[in-house]
Amino acid sequence: MYVCVCHAVTERQVRDAxxxxxxxxxxxxxxxxxxxxxxxxxxxxxxxxxxxxxxxNAGADGKCRVF
Incomplete structure (x- = not known):
């Protein structure tokens, strides 16, 4: 999904950052x-x-990881 349409930034790019x-x-x-x-x-x-x-501990997919 796009988070920022003006700069074509996806949810994945934000999570990676x-x-x-x-x-x-x-x-x-x-x-x-x-x-x-x-x-x-x-x-x-x-x-x-x-x-x-x-x-x-959330991964790049945004899901919380409990270890």
Whole structure:
């Protein structure tokens, strides 16, 4: 699914960036262009960041991993 249509950024790309250590909207904007144009994607991207904080072991698919 596309998160940012303006920059053709997919959910997978956002999750990969988060898994690679991007932990802020500023970081997503810098790396992927998220919320740099119209901003309609900001809520979705921010939600994905919050999910990662809630479950730091989440994989690139967003599913929480419990070890």
């Amino acid at each position: 988060i898994a690679d250590g991007v932990h802020s909207m500023h970081g997503l904007r810098k790396r992927l262009g998220i919320a740099a144009t119209c901003g309609k994607c900001a809520r979705c991207a921010h939600g994905m960041l919050k999910e990662q904080r809630a479950c730091p």
